[in-house]
Amino acid sequence: MSSKPFTFATGIYASGDWESASLVPQNVIDILAKYTTLDLNPEGVNVRIDSPELFEYPFLFITGHLPVFFTPRERANLKEYVRRGGFLFVDDHNHDIDGVFHKTMTEELERLFGKLKKIPNDHRLYRAFFEFPDGPPTTSHELNGWGDNLVHDYLMGIMDGDRIDVLYSNKDYSSEWHVKLTENRDRREIEDPAKIAVNIIVYALTR
């Protein structure tokens, strides 16, 4: 009997547009297969965050553009999910700190878990597999003036000491991972965002 492979789970929530980056799971799985020997589920899953099935997937990815208002059941499940050791990664698909997703999602997260903190750029997250000595890599959207036209040079998190339980990104990695990596793009432009995906998953598995 073999153990269960890593499954990339995307959270379905009642409000907003949870499915806005539907190609992310497959692309991230491809990235992981390219760089690691992780035992991978070739298919991602979409799981309702108010369901008991959520607890079968210790890695949960949530993204979107639209305002987010969790239901009481979603809130309770997410809180319990993190308490039991689940890793929640939320990425703002807008890349905009004035955007509605950012405002409503951070409000929801802080309501559940307390204040989001800046993750220092020398955190183990940035050394979990690839080295990112300057912290999170930039995205093409940041460099091209998309969204708020800012380069967000840090990620945020809900921390338990040094350990990240909830990772929050304003960088819109969703857009990077949503496009086909085989598209005719500058390799350097997509390589670092791809590699940080490996770090995030490896960190979640080994924190």
Next chain:
Amino acid sequence: MPSRAEPGARPRARVWLERAAHLLGLAIIAWLLVDSLGPGPEAGGELVEAGTLADELRRWSTVAAPGEVHLTMDAAVSPPYREWLAALAAAGTRVSWDADSVVPLAVALDPIPDPAGGTRIWAAAPPGTTLVLEDEVGPIDSVEAGAAGARFVTHTPITKVARVRAGAFAAASAQRDSIVFGRILVVGRVGWEAGMVAGALEERGWEVDVKLALSPKGDVVQGRPAETLDPARYSAVVLLDSAALVGPAQLVRYVREGGGLVMTARAAAAAPLAPLRVGRTGRTAAPIEPFDTTSALPQRSLALTSIVPAADAVPLELRDELVAVAARRVERGRVAVVGYDDTWRWRMAGGADGPDQHRAWWAGLVATVARVDRVPLPEAGLTDEAPLASMVQVLGTPSPRPMDIAPPRSPAYGLAFAVLAAALLLQWLSRRLRGAP
């Protein structure tokens, strides 16, 4: 028949009362006479019970020691009085004892090799005996002894003397030493199982090093893993997948030198680890999805590769008729093999108590094999681990009461004398009041 009004009725009743008092007095005198002709205590021989032993010992030590003493041990005799009796015997008094009603008890305390603390208390007692564990504050727990005695587990360490009591008898002991913990090394592949097992052990208080395979270009290393596996550094190794990252030969040597190893049935199947095998793999059971959080045995929802233990292995956990965990000793070390896969599901999907149960289960498993150093503790107080055995050691085997030592005079003697005196006084007074001679 005379009526109450008849003048002769009252004097006749009085005469009968006087005769009855007279007869009662004579009967008591006769009983005292007969009893005094029976075998009495030999001069210099005394019978004593546990409850009065302390007073008698003081008397014997300050006035005059008897020639012979027989102790009927109807309650516990504390070690100082036991030694006092032994000193009396050494000084020339013949000391014997019997213990027909004594419950043979023995107790030992052992610190649990778990950073969260706790003490295991092992008690030997006849099957069916109700045993109560208590400390200086009061009772802690109770249990009925089985065929192999009884075991108590406390989650906080017992730092002073603890007693296991069976009725009036008790055995007392204290922890002799404390534990110095080494580190834990978790070896395997990057995945939820490795991450959550390492996390659970860290949460429990272990210092954990991690070596996990991730890619041909690099592995995940956390903590301060040493190049050489040394039992002096690592209390236990948890092997979840391949042993390639530490080297199977080194792992075998580590265990033989006294290290503790927990490994999955999957990892144990590797040919180079054959010297460490606990048995062969048996039937498999598929996981239950979603996790059954209502089951009294949460592990039931986990995938299982059962173990058929070798002859010298011990099953530690059963799931129905299948062996889920087994262990054996390999030279100076110990190995436990776990048949469960993906125990992380217990923590994540096993309900609100899942994280605590998963953490405690893994800590308990590691504690069964962990090698730890022990440091002697100062004396915690007066102990008496095996009272009956100690009595035998100090005073010899129990024996029936010698025939020439009679039991002490019954307290009924005093009562009989009082009744006798009252009866004679009553008779005398009655006769004087009615003017009889």
